[in-house]
Each structure stands twice: as structure tokens, then as C-alpha cells.
Amino acid sequence: MVSVKGGSVNGENGVGVKHYRAGFSLFLISQAVVFMVLIAVRYLIAGSKVGPYSQSLGVVITVVMLISAWLAYSARKAAEHNNGQAIQTRLTGAFWLGVLAFALVLIMWTVVKNAGYSVTMPSLEVFWVGTGFWLVYVLLGLFLLFAARSRGRLVGYTPNQHWDLEASSHFWNLVTVGWIALWIVFFIL
Amino acid sequence: MAQPLPKGQMASMPKRIAPWPPVLRAFLWAGIGFVVLAAIAAWLDPSPNSPYLTAVGSVAGWFGALIGWLLGIGGYDYIVRPMMGYPTPRVRTSGWRRYYEYALDHKVIGLQYLGASTGTFLVAGLIAMAMRFQLMNYQPTLFHYPEDYLNAVGIHGTLMMFTVATVAMVGGLGNYFVPLMIGTRETMFPKASGISVWLVPIGVLTISMSPLLGQWSTGWRGYEPLAASDGSGLLYYYLGVFALTTSSLIVAINLTATILFKRTKGMTWNRLPLFAWGILTVSLLNIIWLPEIQATFILGMLDKVMPLNLFNVFGQPLGYEYLFWLFGHPEVYIVVIPALAIWNEILPVMGRKSLFARPIAVLGLVFVMLLSGMVWAHHMFTMMRFSEMLPFSFFTEMISIPTGFAYLAAIGTLWNSRLRITTPTLLVLMSMFNFLIGGLTGLFLADVPANLQLHNTFFVVGHFHYTIIGGMVFSWMAAMYYWLPKFSGRTYSEFWGKLGAIWVFIAFNATFLNFFILGLHGMNRWVSAYPKYLQPENFWTSIAAFFLGAGFGINIIHIVWAWIKGPKVKENPWDAKTLEWQTSSPPPAKNFDVLPEVVGSFYTYGDNVPDPVVIPSVQEQTPGL
Amino acid sequence: MGSVLVFGLLWVVISLLGEWGATTWINSAPDGTGPYFGTASNLGVIGAHAFDFLVWVAVPIFVFVVLMIIFAMIKFRAKRGEKVIDAPKQTRNNKVFVGSWILISILVNLLVWLHPNASGLEQVFAAQLPANNPNPLVVDVTARQWEWIFSYPQYNITQSLNANGQDTLYLPVDRPVKFVLRSYDPFHTYDTAIDVIHGFWIPAFGVKYDVIPGETRVIYITATKLISTEQNPMARVQCSEVCGPGHPYMEANLHVVTGLAFAKWAKQQASRS
Structure with missing residues (x-):
């Protein structure tokens, strides 16, 4: 399949990895629409009201996700430098930080639920829905990180051949950007 | 037919693993997935009313079934394991079994x-026949309760919309012909494409079986807040549409990327075939609007199953309607743009005349795409x-x-x-008329x-059946007859084709012209029982509808016969110029032995x-293929 | 050039015939409303005029395309069994044709947007101004699953019923009526989350407006003809938005009567309730 990193080509009709990247970005764009709908629904249902969310946990999750995304990105960079060991450790780190973020959202749900507010107040309903959608993306992203890591162990990546790793890290970056967008809209604005 | 792989390649690939037919395995795994996840849901969220299958459990179980189905059909062997670094098994490339794998x-x-x-078209068409049978009488006959009838309406509309109208010409003809027409051997993301098609059967089954969960009466739009208090079958309406739209989304991404990046040498934007332009614009619409409706439907599902108050009087009662039509109107153009493109694909070939004002025809498709996101709320004039x-x-x-511009x-x-x-x-001209x-x-x-008078009457029903059947289905039939020699190397009987x-x-026309009159006479939508004065008109409309149903049957039988038994025909019977005709019929496994090069317009x-x-001669081709 | 002349002539002649037929059709009804039927109110007449005008606009467009299809099938047909050769004249563009097509289609669309749409809406909006509706009869319309409930607060009628105990709507002719539309269930007020959208439609009046839960909407309509459900089945209140299994049966009878008859009826109803 694709065996050359961006720029040079060898596929049929001159298809190279940069084209796969562009094709994959179509998928990422389509998924960004989902986050736009969630944001629109927030304003539709709850106006611009900020609910009684745990602000500190929100910041913690954001930081965790940023570090995790950076690790996924640097794993890709490591592949370009043919550093197999670094790929493994960084992907492992990204994966477990993702699991942590997932758990933190669940913890925040419990905290907010037990804080004594009606769970069906509009600003909370959109919060359950928005973060719940995001958790599904996290699950998918975690699977991709896991698969990228497993593939790194079984097949290995080379500077010229690491599209699977790259796609996983792109998706994980989308998950991170998605969280930051939700965080800004739900917690700050 | 399909060519065997070269010897060396064959040896390097591991043996197939599937011990029994993948479809059976998929059903088994889907069943296991359903039982496991439904059990977990019932354990986490027990319901005093039902010991095992709760509303939450039926949703969780469905996702289990979806995953089991996709893994069983081939997702596990061909996607998940290779993704993790295990070798990819061979895919069957010959024999009838490959269509079921x-x-x-x-x-x-x-x-x-x-x-x-086509199968779904028949099922949903039979439902339409049952509906017309009911409407022959102003009182309940076939459907004893209105909810039976309304549920039939909903299933008819949902299946026709998400499995036929948006799929037949994009997922079906688009997947088959776009790579051939732009001169490539495979699509950009064949692996995803292979799995996406298997979302269609599970989506169709989910929607068809939804009444088992509880009848729903909202019709294909699932308007809130009615949906929240309606039957639980709506859950499977949401989920079925979710599966079907996911399938179309994958098609859209795959074909967009294919058209953008895999065109053969010389296939400039000015030379790109009209049908490929149509598929490209449709796919861009799909990439934007399908995720939008998916998110909306999942929200509707959560609103129902949780239950939340997003779309009722405590939230925003019209919120769902706005979100639905934001997708719903582009959807109409998703349906019809490939049809408009097909007209101008077929007419130059049949008229032996250059396509008139080609840039305008392409611009028409593009501007329809751009404007289609701005008109949605006209479905809500009575609400706004x-x-x-x-x-x-x-x-x-x-x-x-x-x-x-398509007419121009x-x-x-x-x-x-x-x-x-x-x-x-003939079918293209009829489609233009309709x-x-x-x-x-x-x-x-x-x-x-x-x-304010015509809204929600049969006038509207007539209008959109004219655009969708009259525009899209007629063009789909035209395309099937036009490309039949390509599919099978055989052709149809002109007599039976024209008769059909x-x-x-x-x-x-006898059926749906009546709808306009009925609407003006005060016949509203979604009714199984109506005032008696409308019965005579409805009776004759139904008779015409039965003839219409029989007519589709005749055409389908004829096409199937011609496909298998029709007279053999030369490779390019229409003397068409587009690339799909520049290879043998049916096309070989890799489409072209040597990739063709485009040096002029197909429509001149x-x-x-x-x-x-x-x-080009073989040596001129890029090395490494 | 010959084909153009023949086609143009045919188009003009057939369009004129079509317009003549359309006009006859429109005038076939005694009140000049032709195929539209729903004209027993001030708003319905606006819609009917729009409909008639659009029929006139649509006829030449329809004739142009259909005539072109038939004309091409006859004039430009390749003879059966003839050798396949390319058409002799290969016009790939014609600036005059394309330009005038685009110009005309823009103009026609602007035209129908301005008139009858915007001009008609102008009249609809004007008909909704309270100032233009002096001394209105107030009718509170409550839509529930699945019943229309009409009450007349000015006449102390909480729920107007006919002799069979069915909900019924009585209106005086030529007097503005202020319909106050709400969707809730007065018999199950403990659960407001179950209210759904209904459509308040009187086919004979040529107008409908949806009833949204949580909102109170007002629409002014003046009935202009004496009609009743018994004499014209289009004179009925019908739910036009699917609202659940009972939707087909969510209708009520309508009687438009003279002012005197209405006063008499109101007195009767008030004494009953």
C-alpha cells in the first residue's frame, strides 16, 4: 500500500500519503460537524448559561488531554526519526492519559450529580449529552491508539511507512480539539 | 469476469480463515453482541417492568449487535487484526459468493x-401498496388501528429515503462507475468501503423490525416532542438511520477522495465526467450533513431513552425540527443531483451531440449544493x-x-x-417531465x-414523490438500462424496455397527479381514516398506484433477465466516449490493463x-504498478 | 433557424391556449377560485390569488419544456436502423440562449418572490395587526391528544359542545376572530412534558398554523362565507401535524353562521355550561 511519506509518490495515478492524509481529513471534518451540533444544541437548549460543573476538574481534564495529544503527536515524530522505542512509550503514555481523562469525566459526572442540583436542568442536560458524545470518541480514539501501538510492536514503523500511526494520532488530536472546544463552550463562555 | 491474481502474489497471501459463510457468522456474532450488551445494560440499569430487555438494554444491545455484525462479516479478519499488525487474509475475487462477503x-x-x-425498494414499495390499499376506503380495513398505518408510513419513508434514494445512485452506481469513469483501478479507501456496505442490511433490518419494540407514529421525520412520548420502536428508527447514514458517509468520504486524487492522467476538472461531478457535489453535501443528522438522531434517542427534556416544553420544542430540516433539505438535493447529472451523461451519447454549455451544467450542480443549506426552514412555514x-x-x-441549469x-x-x-x-426525457x-x-x-393551505396535505406528498420517484427513480432506471451492457456484457429488449x-x-402520473387534487380537496397527510367525500378520488389513485407497483416489478424482472440471459452485445454499444466504456464488459477485476490517458473532452x-x-503502451506507464 | 421559428410559434400558441384553459379553470368556480377550494376566509383568498397567479406563471414554463421534449423526439429523432453518425450541427454554446435563460429564470424567481409571495405576506401580516381587527371574537383553542377544545371567554363558554357532546366551533361570518392557540392537556395538567405539536387547520379557510407546546400563538382570521361541515366537508377543524395514533380522528365540526345566529347559539351554550 502506501509506503512513502508526504511529498513523493508511488501509488496509482500519483497517489501518495499526503493524499491519504487529505482523504482522512475529510473524515475528521465530518466528525467536527458533530461537535458543532453539540455546541449549537447547548445554545438552543440552555442559552449561554454555564452549569454547576466542576471547574477544577475541567481544567485537569484539559491539561491531561493536551499532554496526551502531545504524546501522540511526538510518537508520530519519533516514527519519522525511526525511534521505535520512543513510539512505544509515547503511545503507551497517550493511551493511559486518555483512560485517565475518560475516568475523570465519569468522576465529574458523579460529582455534579451528587451536588444536589436537578439532573434535568437544561444546562446539565446539555452537559451530559455533550460530554457523553465525547466519551464515545475517546473510546474510539483509545482503540486506535492501542491498535497503533500493537502494530508498532508486531510490524514496526519506518520513517517512510507509518500511516497507521499517523492516522491514529490525527484522530486523537481531533478528540483533544473536540474536548477543548466543548470545555471552552461549556465551562467558560 | 474476475481475473485470478498473479501466482507470486497468491502465494504471499495467507489462506482465508472464515470457516463458514461470513453472513452466518455475522448473524451469530451480532446475536452474541446483543445478548451480552443488553445483559450488561439490564444489570446496570434494571427495570421493574421487564426482567431482561429494557429500553436502555435494547439500545446497548443494538450497538453490541452492530459491532458483532461488522466484525463477523469481515471487520475482524480484514480490518481490526491487520490494523494491529497481523497479516491480511485474501479476499475472494471470483464466484457468486464474493457478493455475500x-x-x-x-x-x-x-x-x-x-x-x-433494489431489495429495499421492493420491500418499501410493498408497504406503499399496503398503504394505498388502506386508503381505498375511508375507514380502517387493512390497518385496524391508525398506529399500524402510521408505522407503515414511517418505515416506508425511512427505508426509501435512507436506503434507496440516497444510496442507489451514490453507493451503488457511484461506487461501481466513478473509478471506471475517472480511470483508476480501485477507490481511495477500499477497506472502509468494503465494510460500509454491510451497514445497509443491518440498518434495513433494524428499521423494518422496529415495530417489535413498540409501534411509532411520527412518520420518517420523527418530530419531537411527539417522538419522546411515542412508541419505543423509534429507538430502532434512530439507530437504523444511524447505521444507514454511516454507510453513506463512508461512501461519500471514499468517493470524494477518489475523485480528488485518483483521476488518471489528463483527467482535468474540465474533463471530469458529469456523473463524477454529481457524485462529488453530493458527497460534499453528505460529508457535512450526514454527521449533523446522526448527531441529531442520537440526541433524539437519548432524549427518549434517558429521558431528557431537550426537545419538549422544558427545552426547545422546535429544536429538533430545525436540526432535522437543516439536514432534511440538503437531503433532497443529495437525492436528485446524481439524477440531474445522469441526464446530461446520457443525452449527449444518445443524441450524438456535444453537451451544451457544460460549464453551466457543472455550475448548476455546485450552486445547488451551496444553496441547499439555506432553504431548510421552508418545511416549517406553519411553525415559524x-x-x-x-x-x-x-x-x-x-x-x-x-x-x-440541468434543464438548460x-x-x-x-x-x-x-x-x-x-x-x-425515453426514461431520461420522462424524468425531465416528472x-x-x-x-x-x-x-x-x-x-x-x-x-399555509397546502402544507402537510397530499399536495406536498405529490410534490416530493414527483421529485424523488419522478426525478431520481426514473433516472436510476435510465442509468440501469444505459449501463446494463457494462454490468453484464448483455443488453435488454428494446420492446420490453420501452413498454416498461x-x-x-x-x-x-396517474397516481401522483391525483395527489395534488386530493391535497387541494383537503386530504391531509398521515391519516388512515379520512372524511368520506375523499374516498372516490382515493380509490382511483390506489388503482393507479397498483399499476405503478406492477410496472416497477416488470422493469426489475426485465433488467434481471437481461443481465443473466439477455442477448450478448458489443463492448461499447452506445458508442459512448467516457472511460467506463473503454474497457471490456463486464470490466476485468482491475478495470484497465493499462490506465488510459485523457486528451480531450468526452462530450464533444x-x-x-x-x-x-x-x-498508452505498457512501457509508458508509471513503473511500480 | 427554421426549427427555432416553428418551435417558438408552437410555444406561443400552446402557451396561450394553456393560459386560456387555466383561466377557464380558475373561473369555473362561482367565486373565481377555481381549483383552490379553501377560500372561505380573508386569508384563504390571499392564498387563492397567489395560487391562480402561479398557475399563469407555470403554464408557459411547463409548455416550453414539455414541448421541447416532444419536439426533440419528433424533429431530431434518428431514423430507425440508421447508421449512427454525429449530429450535423454541434452547437456547444449559445451566449444569447444561455444568457437569456439565466436572466429570465432570475427574473421569474424574483417576480414570484415579490408577487404573489411578498405581496401576499404583506396582506397576511396586515390581517394579523390587532388594529385591523376591531372588536374581535376571542376563541381559545386548546389542542390535546386528541381533541380540539374551543372556549369563548367573552361569552362564558368554557367548552363548546354540540348536541352529541362533540367539540364544535361556531363562528360569526364577517367578524374578525382571534384564535389563541395552545397545546396542553387540561385534563392531565400534572404532566406537561407529553404535549406535542398539532396543526390548527380549517381546509375551507385555506390556512393552517401549528400549535406548539409551551407557546401561545395568536392568529386572526375572518370567515367570509356561511358554511358548515354538514354542507361542505372541507369546513372542518383538522389536525394537520402528525400527533400520534389519534391524529386522523382529531377533527371538529365547524359552523359559520350569521351574527344573529351566533349570538343565539352562544347564549344557549353559556346556559349549558
């Missing part, structure tokens, strides 16, 4: 889509505030301008042509004062016009 060849996938669409009426009626009127090109091409009146020609009526009645509906076309045309006819396609 995971496939990578875009032609197999296209036929899988076409088969699923007065101040919103003028802008939405403005954009609604304006979208008829680019739609008219078609009419300019017809003029002074040497038109061969074949079955495809869609014209659909468009002109849209003029009345876009007029707000008149809309005329039959369907007359029956269609006349004396001294050089051949638009050059087949």
Missing part, C-alpha cells in the same frame, strides 16, 4: 449496494414566526435557478441532435400564503473530433 473491489461493492437498494418567512421563501425560490444543458443538447430514442433516452412537475409545484409550495418505461410513466461530438482517450 467482505469485498475490496469497488465493482463488487457497488453491486452489493445496488442489490441492497412571521418575520422568518420572507428570507426562507427567498432562498427557496432562488434554488430553482441552478436546478434549471439538456435542452441545448437535445436541440439539433440526432436523438436515438432508446429506453434510456421533475419539471415536481419543480413547478414547488413554486406553489414556496409561496408562503399558499403554503411507458407503463411506469403513465401509472406514475462532430466530424474531425479526435478520440478523447489514448491507451
